[in-house]
Amino acid sequence: MSTIDLIEAAAERLKGNVRETPLLTSPFLDEIAGRRVFVKPECLQHTGSFKxxxxxxxxxxxxxxxxxxxxxxxxxxxxxxxxxxxxxxxxxxxxxxxxxxxxxxxxxxxxxxxxxxxxxxxxxxxxxxxxxxxxxxxxxxxIRPYDEPQVIAGQGTTGLEIARQTEELGVTTADVLICCGGGGLTSGIALALEKHAPGMRARSCEPEGFDDVKRSLAAGQIQNNNAASGNICDAILTPQPGDITFPILRRLCGPGLSVTEEEALRAVAQAFLRLKIVLEPGGAVALASALFRKNDIEGDDVIVVASGGNTDPEVFARALEFLT
CATH class of the missing domain: 3.40.50.1100 (Rossmann fold)
Incomplete structure (x- = not known):
């Protein structure tokens, strides 16, 4: 089982080998979301994602x-x-x-x-x-993509950075929205926040129709997706939460959120327009949740993990059409 000790040990091995990504802001995104939005662009990580x-x-x-x-x-x-x-x-x-x-x-x-x-x-x-x-x-x-203790530990270092960065900004209470497939990133961040930023609450974000984590959290037990493909958010399409990740998610996370494909594409467009970063649709569902599910989010601040930016030019061009 992954623990905070594994995460902190992983952070030592990652020093000098991964990028510490910043927290980005835009008054335009704040206006849409109705609160302050802090975006952590893991699309700027090596290989274009938190992975x-x-x-x-x-x-x-x-x-x-x-x-x-x-x-x-x-x-x-x-x-x-x-x-x-x-x-x-x-x-x-x-x-x-x-x-x-x-x-x-x-x-x-x-x-x-x-x-x-x-x-x-x-x-x-x-x-x-x-x-x-x-x-x-x-x-x-x-090396499994999410149900692997050392993988979860590595992803959890994102949460250590969020805890340190938000403390420096004086933000102590917020929902932390995380693009979620099998739950490795979400569970790792949740474990890091539990110790280092207990006022923060991790929340999973998924595409509608592939919201197995959201449904699993609501049901209290693992739920499956009916389909394995058929959504533009390819990066986070998984059959179900992991056996290791789900107990962590159930214990530490708030209710899950889900967005439409169009909302994910609109978030890609807004990230480019307002933050000058490139996201893939699956890496933008957390931002889409902040922008378009604002009534389901609590507090004056929200932290968004923009998890990846590996999108084909055709998909990116499709997203930018929403700016016209």
Whole structure:
């Protein structure tokens, strides 16, 4: 089980290897949201998303023999790129199982970063089965995208930064909105905030129709999504919360939030216009929640984790149409 001790230990290993991302503000976003909005742009992290944190944490925690054998991961793209780069920087071979319908940018980047990409059909094949079979066949260490204690620990370092940055700003109470797939980032941040910023409340944000975490929190037990694909927020489409992450989410998080595809695209457009950052739709659902679900948020301040920016140009252009 992931704990605050693992997160703080991961933070020591991540020093000098990850970027500490700032908190960005815009009076225009404040006006839309009806409160002060602080955006943490993890789209500026190495490989364009927070996933590099967890990948570095997991690979840096491996023993020499495990590193020599290599690692394997499955991902729609952001965890893929994070693992590929972290592995390369450690001199470790990586194999990445990716859905064939993943954005081409993410597939190309993963290959360019040194990952051996194995494609699969998201609708008819199981990435978990493929990943576990290849791991056994080639004696590779499997690094799961969210249900992995050292990955959760790495993602939790985002929460340590939020706690320190908000304290410096004099913000002690706020909802912290987090783009959520399987819950690794959300649970890691929630654990960090529990100790270092107890006035902050983590909240999961998802696309409508793929809001398994929101429904699971409401039901008090894990709920599944009916579909595996079919939403523009590809980065956070997971079947259900993780077995490790969900107990943490249930204990520490407030009610989940969900937004439409159009609202996610509108948030991408606003992030570009007002903050000059590029987000992918899945990395913008937390900002969309702050802007378009303001009646479901409490307090005068809200913290938004903009989790990733690996979007194809065509999708980004579609988002910018909402500015006209």
């Amino acid at each position: 590099f944190r967890g990948a570095w944490s997991a690979i840096s925690a491996l023993g020499a023999e495990e590193r020599q054998r290599g690692v394997i991961a499955y991902s729609s793209g952001n965890h893929a790129q994070g693992v590929a780069l972290a592995a390369a920087k450690h001199g470790v071979a990586s194999v990445i199982v990716m859905p064939s319908d993943a954005p081409q940018l993410k597939i190309d980047n993963t290959k360019a970063l040194g990952g051996e990409v194995v494609l699969y059909d998201r609708a008819s094949e199981s990435r978990e089965e493929i990943g576990e079979a290849l791991a056994a066949e080639r004696a590779l260490t499997l």
